[in-house]
Amino acid sequence: xxxxxxxxxxxxxxxxxxxxxxxxxxxxxxxxxxxxxxxxxxxxxxxxxxxxxxxxxxxxxxxxxxxxxxxxxxxxxxxxxxxxxxxxxxxxxxxxxxxxxxxxxxxxxxxxxxxxxxxxxxxxxxxxxxxxxxxxxxxxxxxxxxxxxxxxxxxxxxxxxxxxxxxxxxxxxxxxxxxxxxxxxxxxxxxxxxxxxxxxxxxxxxxxxxxxxxxxxxxxxxxxxxxxxxxxxxxxxxxxxxxxxxxxxxxxxxxxxxxxxxxxxxxxxxxxxxxxxxxxxxxxxxxxxxxxxxxxxxxxxxxxxxxxxxxxxxxxxxxxxxxxxxxxxxxxxxxxxxxxxxxxxxxxxxxxxxxxxxxxxxxxxxxxxxxxxxxxxxxxxxxxxxxxxxxxxxxxxxxxxxxxxxxxxxxxxx
Numbered sequence: 001x002x003x004x005x006x007x008x009x010x011x012x013x014x015x016x017x018x019x020x021x022x023x024x025x026x027x028x029x030x031x032x033x034x035x036x037x038x039x040x041x042x043x044x045x046x047x048x049x050x051x052x053x054x055x056x057x058x059x060x061x062x063x064x065x066x067x068x069x070x071x072x073x074x075x076x077x078x079x080x081x082x083x084x085x086x087x088x089x090x091x092x093x094x095x096x097x098x099x100x101x102x103x104x105x106x107x108x109x110x111x112x113x114x115x116x117x118x119x120x121x122x123x124x125x126x127x128x129x130x131x132x133x134x135x136x137x138x139x140x141x142x143x144x145x146x147x148x149x150x151x152x153x154x155x156x157x158x159x160x161x162x163x164x165x166x167x168x169x170x171x172x173x174x175x176x177x178x179x180x181x182x183x184x185x186x187x188x189x190x191x192x193x194x195x196x197x198x199x200x201x202x203x204x205x206x207x208x209x210x211x212x213x214x215x216x217x218x219x220x221x222x223x224x225x226x227x228x229x230x231x232x233x234x235x236x237x238x239x240x241x242x243x244x245x246x247x248x249x250x251x252x253x254x255x256x257x258x259x260x261x262x263x264x265x266x267x268x269x270x271x272x273x274x275x276x277x278x279x280x281x282x283x284x285x286x287x288x289x290x291x292x293x294x295x296x297x298x299x300x301x302x303x304x305x306x307x308x309x310x311x312x313x314x315x316x317x318x319x320x321x322x323x324x325x326x327x328x329x330x331x332x333x334x335x336x337x338x339x340x341x342x343x344x345x346x347x348x349x350x351x352x353x354x355x356x357x358x359x360x361x362x363x364x365x366x367x368x369x370x371x372x373x374x375x376x377x378x379x380x381x382x383x384x385x386x387x388x389x390x391x392x393x394x395x396x397x398x399x400x401x402x403x404x405x406x407x408x409x410x411x412x413x414x
Contacts (some may be wrong), residue, residue, distance in 0.1 A: 004406075023184050033272050043095060045096065045097055045391065045394035045395065046394055047393075047394050048323075048327070048390060048393045048394065050177040050319075050323055051320075051323055051324075051327075051386070051389065051390055051393065052390065054316060054319060054320050054323070055092070055383070055386045055390075057316060058316065058371035058372075059085050059088075059089065059371060059383075061313065061371070061372065062081070062085070062371040062372045062379070063078065063081060063082060063085060064189045064279070065297060065301055065372055066081040066284070066293060066297075066372070067080055067373050068279050068280050068300070068304060069282065069285055069286065069292050069293040069300040070285075070292075070293045070374075071146075071285045071292065071293075077293060077374055080374075080376075081182045081374055081379070084375070084376045084379045084380055085379060087376075087380055087385070088380040088381075088382070088383030088384065089383060090206065090377050091380060091384050091387060092383040092384060092386050092387030092390070093387065094108055094387070095384060095387035095388055095390075095391055096387045096388075096390040096391045096394065097391065098391070099247035099387065099388050099392070100391055100392070100395045101340065109194075110153070110156050110157040110159075110160040110161070111157065113156060113157065114153055114154070114157050114186070115154040116153075116180060116340075117146065117149055117150050117153045117154075117186065118185065118186070118189065120137070120144070120146035120149065120188065121146045121147070121150065121186070121189035121193075122189065123137060123146075124137050124146050124193060125189075125192055130271065132194070133193060133195065134192075134194070135147065135193050135195060136377075141167060142376055143376065143377070144376075144377055145375075145377035145378070147190045147193065147195060147198045148377040148378055148380075148381040149377075149381060150186050150190060150198075150199060150200065150202070150382060151198070151201075151202060151205075151346055151385075152343070152380065152381060152385055152388070153188050154182075154183060154202060154205075155205065155209070155338075155339060155342035155346060156339060156388075157179075157182060157345055158179050158182075158183070158209050158210075158338070158342065159209070159335055159338035159339040159342055160224075160335060161178065161179050161182075162179070162209065162210070162213045162334070162338055163333070163334045163335040163338060166213055166214075166334050167214065169210070169214050169215045169216075169219075170214045170215070170216055171211060173216075173219040176210070176215060176219055176220075176223075176400060176401070179206075179210075180223055183202075183203070183206050186202070187199040187202060187203060190202075191234070195366070196234055196235075196365065197353070197365035197366055197367045198367070201346070201349060201350055201353060201367065202346075204349060205342055205345055205346050205349065207220060208341075208345055209338060209341065212338075212341060213334075213338070222234045228255070240258075243257075243258040244258060244364055244365075245361045245363055246258070247262060247363075247364075248262065248360070248362070248363040248364065251263050251266070251360065261289070261290055261291075261296070261358060261364055262364055264284055264288050264290075264299075265289060265358050265359070265360070266300040266359075266360060267284055267288075267289075267298055268282065268284040268285075268289055268296075268299040268300060268302060268303040268354075269299050269302040269303065269358065269359055270358075271284070271303055272302045272303040272304065272305065272306045272307065272310075273306050273307070274306050274307050274308055275305075275306040275308060275309070276302070276303065276304045276305040276309060277303060277304055277306075278304060279304055279305075280304070281304060281305045282298070282300050282304050283303075284300065284303060285300050285337070291302030293373070294368060294373045294375060295354070295357075295364075295365075295366055295367065295368060295369075295372050295373065296358055297372050297373050297374070298354055298355050298358040298369050298372070299358045300312075301313065301372075302358075313389055314355070317348055317351045317352070318348075320344065320347065320348060321345070321348040323341055324341070324343075324344025324345075324348075324389060325344065327340050327389070327392075327393045328340040328341035328344065331392065331393075332395075334371050336392040336395070339388065339389075339392060340389050340392055340393065343385040343388060343389055344389065346385065347370050347382060347385055347386075350367060350368070350370055351369055351370050353367050354367050354368065354369040354370075354373075355369070361371040370382045377378040
């Protein structure tokens with residue numbers, strides 16, 4: 001037997017020089033995590049190049065427009081947004097390599113994550129109000145928005161639960177009770193913060209996730225009818241929300257009051273024309289359009305870029321949606337599939353809600369444009385979502401490449 005790493009006499013036509021560890025290795029040795037295997041040492045996961053490119057492009061564009069849309073303190077907003085992006089990228093890179101391992105730790109189980117989220121959502125109700133709402137926990141150097149965390153934890157919990165009851169929902173409607181209770185508590189706590197936009201978004205994502213696993217519409221209609229009085233009350237019997245509904249229907253009739261923000265948004269979008277005024281040349285951001293660098297940053301983008309260039313940004317969100325759904329369809333497990341699907345439509349639906357609000361297709365609401373709107377919690381948690389999606393796609397890719405009995409994830413379902 002030839003001993004590896006020992007001096008052997010030189011011979012002609014000796015063994016071809018190959019890596020001594022992988023030479024004569026068995027197929028079982030190539031499986032990850034096996035003791036004594038050839039690749040038992042940790043190796044970085046290979047991330048999906050298209051998702052990574054989309055994420056990088058959004059972060060870059062977001063920084064540019066944070067600087068461009070800020071009227072009088074651009075440098076300060078840009079520096080803070082750069083810090084938030086750096087924190088989010090570090091979190092995304094960490095999760096993209098380790099989330100599949102973290103989810104196996106009991107402390108990070110989906111239900112424990114929901115408990116922690118509920119604690120934060122209760123704490124924020126007793127914090128000092130800002131702009132007459134309770135949405136942030138102020139740590140001085142950073143303001144944490146628990147509802148942003150809830151977007152991630154609720155998707156993970158629902159995906160985990162539906163993974164365990166997959167194929168049974170159509171026959172047993174009682175299985176819907178538990179996730180509806182958990183979702184109801186979460187959305188109810190967020191609604192208590194005087195925030196109706198986030199519960200609407202998360203409720204829509206929750207319904208989509210139920211539908212893709214086989215829940216019947218008639219089973220969802222009963223709880224929808226049950227909560228309709230609450231929805232009607234929140235929309236039409238809460239003063240400022242009722243004003244927003246009426247100003248949305250006819251913003252120019254209330255241009256001096258509740259419809260002011262929407263009218264200014266119309267002016268910004270329309271004045272951009274086909275090719276825009278150029279970066280930094282927005283006029284509506286000069287104290288005409290409130291929240292120009294946060295909720296209405298899309299209006300400033302339209303003014304400075306014009307319609308043709310903004311379509312490119314819209315196309316990137318569509319590309320993200322298509323890529324995420326494609327990866328969800330070929331995921332190795334139902335859990336991976338549901339998490340990728342849920343987080344992808346959360347990001348994209350929030351983006352489409354924000355854009356629709358800016359052009360008057362939906363009533364004005366405090367919903368940020370993912371990757372673009374200034375804000376720490378929103379940017380960081382959006383990048384956390386991308387990190388989790390990248391991890392699950394990479395895990396499926398790695399395991400499918402190492403097992404010959406599993407088709408490569410790009411060719412599955414073809």
